Amino acid sequence: MKTSANVISTLPGKPAPRTARGSFHWLLVGVAVLFSAVFLVLPLLNVFAQALAAGLGPYWHALADPDTISAIRLTLIIAAISVPLNAIFGLAASWAIAKFEFRGKAFLLSLIDLPFSISPVVAGLLFVLLFGANGLLGHWLEVHQVKILFALPGMVFATIFVTFPYVARELIPIMRAQGREQEEAALTLGANGWRTFWHVTLPSVKWGLFYGIVLCNARAMGEFGAVAVVSGHIAGQTDTLPLRVEKLYNEFDPVAPFAVATLLALLAVATMLLKALLEWKTRHES
Amino acid sequence: MTKEEYLTKSPAAAVKGSSPANPLPGFSITLGFTILYLTVIVMVPIGALALKALGLSWKELWELATNDRAMAAYRLSLGASLAAALINAVFGSLLAWVLVRNPFPGRRLLDGLVDFPFALPTAVAGLTLASLFSEHGWLGQFLVPLGIKGAFSRLGVVIALTFVGLPFSVRTIQPEIETLDPAVQEAAKCLGASRWRRFFMITAPTLLPTVLTGFGLSFARALGEYGSIVFISGNLPFQTEIAPTLVVMRLDQFDYTGAISVAVVLMIFSFALLLTLNTLQGWAAKFQEP
Numbered sequence: 232m233k234t235s236a237n238v239i240s241t242l243p244g245k246p247a248p249r250t251a252r253g254s255f256h257w258l259l260v261g262v263a264v265l266f267s268a269v270f271l272v273l274p275l276l277n278v279f280a281q282a283l284a285a286g287l288g289p290y291w292h293a294l295a296d297p298d299t300i301s302a303i304r305l306t307l308i309i310a311a312i313s314v315p316l317n318a319i320f321g322l323a324a325s326w327a328i329a330k331f332e333f334r335g336k337a338f339l340l341s342l343i344d345l346p347f348s349i350s351p352v353v354a355g356l357l358f359v360l361l362f363g364a365n366g367l368l369g370h371w372l373e374v375h376q377v378k379i380l381f382a383l384p385g386m387v388f389a390t391i392f393v394t395f396p397y398v399a400r401e402l403i404p405i406m407r408a409q410g411r412e413q414e415e416a417a418l419t420l421g422a423n424g425w426r427t428f429w430h431v432t433l434p435s436v437k438w439g440l441f442y443g444i445v446l447c448n449a450r451a452m453g454e455f456g457a458v459a460v461v462s463g464h465i466a467g468q469t470d471t472l473p474l475r476v477e478k479l480y481n482e483f484d485p486v487a488p489f490a491v492a493t494l495l496a497l498l499a500v501a502t503m504l505l506k507a508l509l510e511w512k513t514r515h516e517s
Numbered sequence: 518m519t520k521e522e523y524l525t526k527s528p529a530a531a532v533k534g535s536s537p538a539n540p541l542p543g544f545s546i547t548l549g550f551t552i553l554y555l556t557v558i559v560m561v562p563i564g565a566l567a568l569k570a571l572g573l574s575w576k577e578l579w580e581l582a583t584n585d586r587a588m589a590a591y592r593l594s595l596g597a598s599l600a601a602a603l604i605n606a607v608f609g610s611l612l613a614w615v616l617v618r619n620p621f622p623g624r625r626l627l628d629g630l631v632d633f634p635f636a637l638p639t640a641v642a643g644l645t646l647a648s649l650f651s652e653h654g655w656l657g658q659f660l661v662p663l664g665i666k667g668a669f670s671r672l673g674v675v676i677a678l679t680f681v682g683l684p685f686s687v688r689t690i691q692p693e694i695e696t697l698d699p700a701v702q703e704a705a706k707c708l709g710a711s712r713w714r715r716f717f718m719i720t721a722p723t724l725l726p727t728v729l730t731g732f733g734l735s736f737a738r739a740l741g742e743y744g745s746i747v748f749i750s751g752n753l754p755f756q757t758e759i760a761p762t763l764v765v766m767r768l769d770q771f772d773y774t775g776a777i778s779v780a781v782v783l784m785i786f787s788f789a790l791l792l793t794l795n796t797l798q799g800w801a802a803k804f805q806e807p
Binding site for chain 2: 255256259260262263264266267269270271272273274275277278280281319320322323324326327328330331332333339342343344345346347348349350351352353354356357358359360361365366367388391392395411414415418423424427428449452453454455456459460472473474476477480488489492495496498499500502503506507
């Protein structure tokens with residue numbers, strides 16, 4: 232199963248072969264560039280144009296709103312919890328799956344791919360049915376006064392569900408391609424398992440790991456559907472940046488939703504730049 | 518790389534049987550952690566849905582899953598996803614082709630931009646597309662007088678789904694175009710085949726399985742999409758409401774049975790699609806063997 236993680240990561244580095252440049256060549260290029268301009272460039276520029284349409288004053292005012300500040304904080308907290316957990320999961324899963332043979336591996340891989348094919352809304356619903364008042368654990372949680380749904384823990388669960396495959400999916404093919412000869416050599420030379428991992432395995436997968444983390448983080452900070460279902464939409468408390476954009480949009484504010492959206496658009500631009508940098512790095516190292 | 522490749526191309530698998538026990542440490546702890554994590558994050562929540570669904574009346578579930586509003590939502594979800602995946606199959610192939618075969622100034626920039634819909638949070642995608650195509654937007658001011666309403670309409674749903682699915686299509690097809698053997702083209706050229714004949718007899722059939730895979734991935738992505746649609750569609754029941762939106766609407770009204778019924782249908786759609794895609798990739802892999 233091809234997944235978004237490896238679809239996005241398989242990028243060419245080779246220069247295009249030289250072909251005759253007739254009028255047909257330029258027609259193809261023209262259509263491709265026009266399509267990309269309408270579908271890729273305009274949407275990006277539009278976010279900033281709308282956010283700054285009334286000048287810098289309203290833009291800063293929208294960003295300085297206490298509810299927006301709290302949304303920024305919540306988004307960062309959720310990413311700070313879920314991304315490291317998913318990175319640890321990714322390392323553990325790829326080690327077990329790429330370096331060892333065992334029964335049920337195909338099933339495990341399917342489970343890891345599952346979030347790619349489940350609608351984020353359905354993912355959110357799963358946690359409502361687990362932790363909600365009518366949910367499986369709802370009664371127990373209420374008696375013990377543990378608040379998961381419509382609070383930070385529920386949003387972290389939903390975010391992890393949607394984003395956990397990214398690091399694992401990035402690392403599994405890399406670790407598999409490298410085989411285990413190098414680790415075996417290190418062990419033969421007397422290094423213990425932990426040292427082998429730190430000095431042999433980790434350095435050889437570091438760019439893949441970093442890229443998986445970048446992707447996972449972009450998804451975690453931008454997740455909308457799953458988090459919307461479990462958040463409860465309490466302004467200043469359970470609104471993340473994307474949810475804050477929606478709320479401001481529904482209030483028909485002409486500038487504020489775009490102002491908040493610029494932060495997320497900058498995140499996307501940073502993600503793309505990091506990806507370009509990592510591709511350049513891996514090309515130069517190999 | 519397909520799952521089959523992960524499983525069969527492993528160097529460890531190649532020497533299996535001949536080699537002694539795997540000397541690498543940490544197998545049980547990493548596998549144990551992986552299984553624990555997947556159990557807490559995936560299995561238990563899905564189990565909760567299954568238990569809940571089993572505890573409900575089948576008649577009521579069926580009624581809520583198939584009433585007029587739900588059927589209208591599935592029709593729009595499937596129709597718009599299909600349209601978006603088709604657009605992506607055509608323009609995604611074109612874009613991939615140009616990026617690999619037609620060097621031009623700014624090619625690398627365009628190549629990087631293809632990932633933009635993947636990196637951009639879907640809420641922002643919906644927000645900016647709705648504004649672009651609305652009456653006073655950069656594109657809408659020209660299109661709306663022509664009768665083309667790209668925001669708060671079904672067309673808007675197709676536009677947003679095309680946007681989010683584009684990278685899946687391009688990035689699936691691109692590597693395949695890179696591996697096309699130019700010698701085959703040259704041979705056909707020497708034998709006198711015209712540019713169109715070469716395209717339809719050689720290039721198109723070779724790329725077809727991959728284009729179909731890209732189509733399927735883009736379709737799967739579109740079926741579950743919610744974030745961007747909320748902003749651009751208007752969310753009118755029977756008109757611009759997609760299935761995931763209906764799940765959220767029913768949840769907001771505490772209609773758990775209604776939400777579960779549509780969610781189960783959505784999950785059946787995605788599993789069916791997943792199976793089809795796996796079969797398709799198996800076929801594509803076989804197709805590419807010499």
